[in-house]
Amino acid sequence: MSRRLLGLAFSLFLSASIWAAPVIKTSLNSGWFFQQTDHPDSTKWEPVNVPHTWNAKDAFDDQPGYYRGTGWYRRNLYVDAGWKGQKLFLDFEGVNKTATVFINEQKVGEHKGGYTAFSFDISPYVHYGSDNDLRVEVSNAPDPQIPPLEADFTFYGGIYRDVWLKVDNPIHFAFSKYATPAVYVNTPQVSAESAQVKVRGTVRNETGKTNRLLVRSEIFSPEGKLVEVLNKVFTVRRNSDRDFEMVSKPLNKPQLWSPDAPNLYTVKTTVQLYHSDSILDGVESPLGFRWFKADPNLGFFLNGKPLKLHGLNRHQDFAGLGNALPNDLHKKDFELIKKMGANFVRLAHYPQAPEVYRECDRLGLLVWSEIPVVNEITESKEFTENCLNMQREQIHQTYNHPSVVMYGYMNEVFIRLAYAKQLSDSVRNWKIKNTLKLARELDSLTRSEAPGRLTVMALHQNPIYNKTGIADIPQVIGWNLYMGWYGGKYTDLGTFLDKQHAEHPNRCIMLSEYGPGSDVRLHTDHPEVWDYSEEYQFLSHASYRFQVDERPYVMGMAAWIFADFGSEGRADAIPHINQKGLVKYNRTPKDVYHYYQVMNDKLPRVAIAGTNYTNRTYVADENGKSKHQVWMFTNSGQVTLYRNGEWINSQKPVDGIVKMQVPFVSGPNKLLAVTDMAEDSLVVNVKMIPRKLTAGEFHTIRVNVGSNCNFHNELTGENWIPDQPYQPGSFGYVGGDIYHSVSWKALSTQSNIKGTDDDPLYQTMREGLESYRFDVPDGCYKVTLLFAEPNSKAGQPQLIYNLSNEENEQKANLRSFGISMNGEHEVGHFNLARDYGALRAVKKTFMVNVKKGEGLSVQFLPEHGKTLLSGIRIEKR
Ligand code: GCB
Known part of the structure; x- marks a missing residue:
């Protein structure tokens, strides 16, 4: 054959078939x-x-x-x-x-x-x-x-x-x-120089006739150019299946898939009768050329280069919709995740919609996908079978996606056992043995069904995983660590990781969950654990980020969690929602989302925190200004801040955060943060309350009693300012202590307060206070007091074992007190549990005449148990 003819034959061979989906x-x-x-x-x-x-x-x-x-x-x-x-x-x-x-x-x-x-x-x-x-x-x-x-x-x-x-x-x-896409594509050999593609699958002939068939796979480049065709001819007997497998010749210089360049090839595989043009069935599969590994000392590698995994976990639900999301919303999530600069997503705690994996391929997000074996197992053959089947389904259904690099099969599987103190040793050991057996079965199934992928398991912070040896089963261990939330300090992370690395030097580890809860309605200059402020959230994330980045052996980190999500039994600042999201349940970004966006960017960036808190109420100092923290995020060396054009300060970041005291003025405060290559601005509108309440005209003051946080009501725009001790001329509490929930050692009740959406206002409170004072000018005032009985058992019939204590118990649970205004007795025997029930939002309003410059004093007069107050509002009539 002449060269020309040969060339023509070759180009015909490489021309795409007219591919229309036959089904x-x-x-x-x-x-x-x-x-x-x-x-x-x-x-x-x-x-x-x-x-x-x-x-x-x-x-x-x-x-x-x-x-x-x-x-x-x-x-x-x-x-x-x-x-x-x-x-x-x-x-x-x-x-x-x-x-x-x-x-x-x-x-x-x-x-x-x-x-x-x-x-x-x-x-x-x-x-x-x-x-x-x-x-x-x-x-x-x-x-x-x-x-x-x-x-x-x-x-x-x-x-x-x-x-x-x-x-x-x-x-x-x-x-x-297994509802698979039926055709499996992988790359038995892949490097930057060349790669081979293997296509395998099964053809089913349900015609009742033996047929000779042609299976053809066409490989298209990311630009849509046909680069390779594989053909296989074989006979399939009537009513039977036949497996096929084709391997390409080495393809030169494949365009590699990575988070920075998610080059996605497509493999179109068809089946037709041999000697016939009409296509009977066709399947389109994604194909990415990439390879990866985990190293116990050097972390994760993609395409031969170290890559720190920076990302997050994602649940699949959305405000108002539960888990029933249209694909457009799934897509939007992953676009937001990509925009944050993440390169990694853990699909917690279950396989997600097919659209999710398609998006991760398209956007370049590395994926850990897992089956929902969470907290504990059932020791039965049926449970084991269901787990194994789920893992098979997950792997078969997502096999072709280049984004998937890890398959998980257990999350904190010993958490129930670790807390089940009453179990005998023999029952405990039996449970451990069975859980290990299931882990081994799932691990070996995963390795054989998905060779080349990494097997992974997530653990909670407890020695049980190392002691039992379960942590040695998978190829990668993810630690879910909540130091600085469920216990300890957020700066403790590195020590824990170093100890793990020293004691288990051959183990590949990463941080698979971390982070506190936050509510965009809560803000403070003095962040504290469990206050749900955005500030506490971004400070702990920033510290974690730097502790992980300093340690090359840690493969990476996945924040808990992309978005707030439904967890019916929870009582965070919004009940029924786990609020550890980097964005709200409706996907409004929190400050911490912007923190990661800045830190993940390769270009210089700066961002001013507080985008959800632009209308503020402050108490002025003697100069009519009010000094508060402004937090800025930057990946650059230094930030300079201006307020309404006036230089405030220049500072270097710590963990990517710069914190400056800014003297805010009444009205708009235009903040401008500048680095040598980037800038960001934010306008903060301030309503100023004079420090001396008699100076100027007095309107309204709202106090979030028992809290270090400002609470911003998103509907009314009202600010409830943080609590303070009484200062003459101004306002504040006299006596008492901040209420702490006994079970959580938290600053708040950690309970759903019924009858309100302003839960945080009622969840934090002062107990045992004597009075609340406002040195307001004379006049008529409407005083609104907010209460919630935090003891969930108060007022309910108690199971009392020690009869001699009966009376004491009843009294402790049924607190009651009197309330008077400037010495005028208004209410006696005020009993929240008896009159309203526990954990109910209660508002009480009084009208008071303030005369003779005496100011306003609300007194709480104890009868049984401690007095209580969650919030107070004073309005001049
Ligand atoms: C965990 C769990 C996750 C929870 C999270 C939390 O360790 O794996 O399912 O939602 O902690 O918020 O407590």
């Missing part, structure tokens, strides 16, 4: 009807579309618990007469947590586990050219055989991910097992 794949998200019941009643169907959950509201209301039971879905499915002879599949991307599918009242199949996809062949059950009744019985009821058994997140029930109908040729890729 019909259509979404079935619309037109469903739903009933929250065990036994559907034909009159009570409510129209819904999926994604749908039945817990979007009840997991956030004041009633404890949320519906965990059965829900029924139904919809009509018209099946085209022309589809006769084709194969029909129903694909569910995720139903929490068991699903039983029926067509025309016949059971088609059942799936266990709420976070992986499943697919059923419905061809034998449908009537062609006619309507069909599709029903799905879903349950999120507790089931000891299906993980997760319990965890710090809400188990929303429902068909909460997309549903698809696929109409396929009887000769097709065998995808229904």
Whole structure:
């Protein structure tokens, strides 16, 4: 053959086939009807579309618990007469947590586990050219055989991910097992010089005839150029499966995939009858050329170079929607994560929607994906089988995504055992033995199903994992460390990590969770643990960041957590929500998000903290100004700050943070932070209360009693300023102590205060105070006092073992006191628990005339137990 002809043959060989998806794949998200019941009643169907959950509201209301039971879905499915002879599949991307599918009242199949996809062949059950009744019985009821058994997140029930109908040729890729994409792509050899691609899969021939088939994989570059074609011809006997495998020749200088350059190739694999042009089935797979490893001393490597993993964990729910998110919202999350400069995401604590993995491939985010074996296991064959099956499903469903580098299978699996003090040694040892057995099975399954990926497990801070040896099973250990929140100080992190590294020098470790809770309504100049201020949150994150970066052996860190998320049993500053997010539940960034954005940027940057706190109320000093902290984040050497054009200070950052005292003035304060290459500005509007309350005109003052924080009500715009001891001429408390929750040693009740959305105002309080004083000018005042009885058991019948103490117990639980205003007795026997119940927001308003320059004094007169106050507002009438 002449050279020219050879060249022509080659270019023909490399030309893309006319590739149109041969299958019909259509979404079935619309037109469903739903009933929250065990036994559907034909009159009570409510129209819904999926994604749908039945817990979007009840997991956030004041009633404890949320519906965990059965829900029924139904919809009509018209099946085209022309589809006769084709194969029909129903694909569910995720139903929490068991699903039983029926067509025309016949059971088609059942799936266990709420976070992986499943697919059923419905061809034998449908009537062609006619309507069909599709029903799905879903349950999120507790089931000891299906993980997760319990965890710090809400188990929303429902068909909460997309549903698809696929109409396929009887000769097709065998995808229904584990609902896989059916074609597996990997790179048996890859370097910057060259790479080979392996494509394997299974073809199913359901025609009843033996067929000779051609499977063809076309590899397209990120620019869409066809770079390689693989062909395989083979015979598949009737009604049987046949595996195939093709390996490419080395491809020269592949464009590598990485967080900085997520070059994504595409592999389009088709099957056709040999000697026929028409394609019977086709699958598109992502392909990234990358390689990685973990080293116990040098951390994580990607494409031969060390890469510190900087990222976060992500739960899948969203304010108002529960877990039923449209893909657009999943996408938006990952764009925000990328914009923060993260290169790593841990999908906690379960496999997430297919769209999530696609986004991570596209954006260049390295992924740790895991199955939800959280806190404890059930020691049973069925539980083990369900775990193994989930891990198989997860791996098969996400195998082709270059973003996935780690597969996890347990999170803090000994946390219940570590706290179960009453267990006998033999029961404890038995549980440990069984948990280790499950870990080994899951680990070896993962290694064999996903060679090349790293196996990983996350641990809580407890010696049990090292003592039992479970921490030696996976290839990577993630530590979930909350020093500076659940105990210790945030500066303790490095010491702990160094000790682990010294004692286990061959172990690859990373920080898989860390971080305190915060509420954008709470701000302070004096951050403290458990105050939920944004300031405490970013200070601890910054310290952690630097402690990890200083240690090359730590592979990286994943903050807990990208966004606030639903955890029904919690009582953070917003009940039912875990508020450790870097962004709010609705994705509004918190300061700490901007901190990471600055630190992750390769270009010089500076950002002023306080974007959620631009309208402030301050108490002026004798010069009419008010000095407060301004915090700035920078990756540069020095920051200079100006306020309304006036130089304030120049300073170097510590852990990426610069803190300056700024004398704020009444009205707008334009802050401008400047580094040699970057700047940022923020306008802070200040309402000034004169220090001497009689100076100037007095309007209103609101105090967040018992708290170091300003509380900002987002609806009314009101600020409740931090508490202070009484200062003559001004205001403050007299006597008493800050209330501390006994169980949490926290500054607040850590309880849901019913009847309000301003929980933080009521959660913090002073106990035992004698009075609250305001040296206000004469006049008529409306005084509003805020209270909540923090003792959840107060007022309830008590189980009293020691009868002789009965009277004392009752008195302790039923505190009562009197209230007087400037010596005028207003209320006696004020008894919160008796009159309102515990943990209820109570407001009491009084009108008071202040005369003769005596100021206003609210006195609390103890009768039983300690007096109490959560907040106080004084308004001049
Ligand atoms: C953890 C858990 C995570 C919790 C988190 C927390 O260690 O792995 O599921 O949500 O702590 O906020 O306490």
